[in-house]
Amino acid sequence: MGGGITLEHFLVLGLILFLLGAYCVLTRRNAIGILLGIELMLNAANINYLAFAFFGGARYDGQIFAIFVIMLAAAEAVIGLAVILAIYQNLRTIDVDATETLSG
Amino acid sequence: MLLTWFPILVTLAVAALVVGGMVTINRLTGPRRPSKIKGEEFECGNPPTGQAWGRFSVHFYLTALLFVVFDVEVIFLYPWAVELRHLGMFGLVEALIFIGILTVGLVYAWQRGALDWN
Amino acid sequence: MTQFNWSLINFAWLPILPLIVVAVGAMGVLLAGVQVDDEDSGALGILTIALLVFAAVLSLLLFGGRPSVAFSGALAAGGYTAYFDLLVLFAAAMTALMSVEYAADQGLAGAEYYALLMFAALGMMLMAAGDDLIVIFLGLETMSIAIYALAGFMRHDPRSNEAALKYFLLGAFSTGFLLYGIAFIYGATGSIKLEPIEAALSRPATDNALLLAGVGLLLIGFGFKIAAVPFHMWAPDAYEGAPTPVTAFMAVGVKAAAFAAFVRIFMVHLGPLGPQWTMVLWVMAGLTMTVGNLAALVQTNIKRMLAYSAIAHAGYILVGMTAAAAPRAGGAILYYLLGYAFTNLGAFTVVVALERRGAIHDNLADYRGLAARHPFLAAAMALFMLSLAGVPPLAGFFGKFYIFSAALDAHLLWLTIIAVINSVISAYYYLSVLIAMYVREGGVEPAALRTRPALIATLVIAAAGTVAIGLFPQPYITSAAGAFVSALGNAPHHHVVLSR
Numbered sequence: 001m002g003g004g005i006t007l008e009h010f011l012v013l014g015l016i017l018f019l020l021g022a023y024c025v026l027t028r029r030n031a032i033g034i035l036l037g038i039e040l041m042l043n044a045a046n047i048n049y050l051a052f053a054f055f056g057g058a059r060y061d062g063q064i065f066a067i068f069v070i071m072l073a074a075a076e077a078v079i080g081l082a083v084i085l086a087i088y089q090n091l092r093t094i095d096v097d098a099t100e101t102l103s104g
Numbered sequence: 105m106l107l108t109w110f111p112i113l114v115t116l117a118v119a120a121l122v123v124g125g126m127v128t129i130n131r132l133t134g135p136r137r138p139s140k141i142k143g144e145e146f147e148c149g150n151p152p153t154g155q156a157w158g159r160f161s162v163h164f165y166l167t168a169l170l171f172v173v174f175d176v177e178v179i180f181l182y183p184w185a186v187e188l189r190h191l192g193m194f195g196l197v198e199a200l201i202f203i204g205i206l207t208v209g210l211v212y213a214w215q216r217g218a219l220d221w222n
Numbered sequence: 223m224t225q226f227n228w229s230l231i232n233f234a235w236l237p238i239l240p241l242i243v244v245a246v247g248a249m250g251v252l253l254a255g256v257q258v259d260d261e262d263s264g265a266l267g268i269l270t271i272a273l274l275v276f277a278a279v280l281s282l283l284l285f286g287g288r289p290s291v292a293f294s295g296a297l298a299a300g301g302y303t304a305y306f307d308l309l310v311l312f313a314a315a316m317t318a319l320m321s322v323e324y325a326a327d328q329g330l331a332g333a334e335y336y337a338l339l340m341f342a343a344l345g346m347m348l349m350a351a352g353d354d355l356i357v358i359f360l361g362l363e364t365m366s367i368a369i370y371a372l373a374g375f376m377r378h379d380p381r382s383n384e385a386a387l388k389y390f391l392l393g394a395f396s397t398g399f400l401l402y403g404i405a406f407i408y409g410a411t412g413s414i415k416l417e418p419i420e421a422a423l424s425r426p427a428t429d430n431a432l433l434l435a436g437v438g439l440l441l442i443g444f445g446f447k448i449a450a451v452p453f454h455m456w457a458p459d460a461y462e463g464a465p466t467p468v469t470a471f472m473a474v475g476v477k478a479a480a481f482a483a484f485v486r487i488f489m490v491h492l493g494p495l496g497p498q499w500t501m502v503l504w505v506m507a508g509l510t511m512t513v514g515n516l517a518a519l520v521q522t523n524i525k526r527m528l529a530y531s532a533i534a535h536a537g538y539i540l541v542g543m544t545a546a547a548a549p550r551a552g553g554a555i556l557y558y559l560l561g562y563a564f565t566n567l568g569a570f571t572v573v574v575a576l577e578r579r580g581a582i583h584d585n586l587a588d589y590r591g592l593a594a595r596h597p598f599l600a601a602a603m604a605l606f607m608l609s610l611a612g613v614p615p616l617a618g619f620f621g622k623f624y625i626f627s628a629a630l631d632a633h634l635l636w637l638t639i640i641a642v643i644n645s646v647i648s649a650y651y652y653l654s655v656l657i658a659m660y661v662r663e664g665g666v667e668p669a670a671l672r673t674r675p676a677l678i679a680t681l682v683i684a685a686a687g688t689v690a691i692g693l694f695p696q697p698y699i700t701s702a703a704g705a706f707v708s709a710l711g712n713a714p715h716h717h718v719v720l721s722r
Contacts, residue, residue, distance in 0.1 A: 014402075014405075018398070018402055022395075025395055031387060031391070035394075038394045038395055038397075038398055041395075041398030041399075041402065042398055044398075044402060045398065045402045045405045047638065048405035048406070048409065049408065050404050052405065052408055056412050061408065061413065061414045062405075062414075063183075064183065065404075065405075065408070067180065067182075067358055068356060068359070069182065070176060070179060071179065071180070074172050074175075074176035075173065075176075076175055076390075076394050078169045078172055079370050079371060079422065080394065081169060082169060083370065083374050083383070083390050085165060085167065086374060086377045086383050086386075087380075087387055088655070089377075090377075090378065090379075094548060096391070189455070208249045208253065212252050215253070216256060
């Protein structure tokens, strides 16, 4: 199936995407940029779910999980943007380093 | 081969006919008074050009946030649609409960005035 | 046409009745709030408490029930689920009770606040009940998203904004690890239900590298949620900036729910992998206790101090998990969480009592001379600090006692020694609060308590529980141990152990 494309190909793709997302989260100072990185990580997990569902014996669980992850990504984006918007209204910036009003 | 793709061919033909017909009828019968504003590109009611970092109304965010949630929730209906016959009445009741919960969210947003533009 | 397919609704309604009450109640409060002025939100608070208590009564009825599964194995019912349901509902009701006057004073819009509180409680109950990684994950996210919003509820306060942002960004980051980990476990075992996952562990065909990668990522994800070192950096800022009742709920409810799922996954179902993950937990527990306590020593803000204290207590509970090999460990953890809930809710209620709109008064210096002005408040705070420090015969003492005994049962001598040393260190900063209240002079005059009956009620309940659970630990430790055994009962292969 899939013309020589194996499970490993998908796992490597997922890993690359996950690492890119994590790198983005750790290096960005802009809150929206961090949010983008997190979305990449969630989608990396999704690729793994679908790959395991396709190549493994259990057909549905992984696909259903992927749907839940898509829904979660949307819900998290919404709550994240709402939080970022509230910060922007108060501080006029969304740079996470500029929001240091709490000590530490 | 042809037989399996025939319905698609029919769909394409009907689509082309309907769209082509509408455009032609418009062109033949409609009044034509072009103006500068009418000639502009249409961009959802916004001014079509300007600074990339220009500000726009906070209402857009609110509507967008609401849209994202309701837009994505619908994907839960796909698995139900795929297994519609097998799930029967049980699936229908479950889907109605799900849509009911979504409606509570919509009613809340509406009552709080999130849908009012002004 | 299709007949009503009865075979598909063979799930039991009864075990999820508390969940339904909280879910429908939360939606009801949300819609009712639209009709109610924000000034009258106290009534919604009372309604919320009533609904939570009703759900708790239902959970209590389910407590003695036979371990069973509902929704084709997605939800586990029985003592373990009911125990954590009760704990979570209690924490939510106490949070609502301490918020009634606070919300009015701080001008928090009411309905959304209480509705979010109930949605968070719903997520926590799902985490406790989940016998399926999807359900646990969904519960975790339902809880987290509600708590993100609650942490940032004071929209015009930059401190609250920042708390929400940090909690959200690191929480979502940890979700990424959790999901990626679950994906690997699913890939290695072919299932997302805990039962078949456990069964797959003993199959030689199971891909061990994939599985261990998944378990490791899962540990990181849970590490973030329980604020274990080195994944704790969000906690002090989130605890300090969030509205104080929300901080209390984070410290008690979120922690209890996270441990409910953590313990069920690792101690009940991943037992066969024990040697691998207890090694990691050993290090995590030691670091969490030590870093939490040492950092708490130098704090001048009481909410920050309690945040580091909460980190340290997560470390003690991790000692209990490291001792998974000891039969007593599970019950000890559950008992610890109960005593910790009463004590911490009480301590945060005192912090709420000193707060007034525009004057936060959450520095240690503000507590100076409190005993002279408000003997009742100071005595209550002293009680909670002593319990957190682990002074007998309070709830905190027996919690530590049972956990450390279990650790010794499991031959974790060095970890127990580290834990005991940490307990001694922690006494220093807990007692410094007492010294400020009883020996020093100055500080601030808290708002009159007499006009805040709900706050007094919260304090009395918390204090009574802290004393009662400590003075008469036997019924509570028995229930806790029974609840843990019932979780084992949800897993069929453990039945042998039960019937013996």
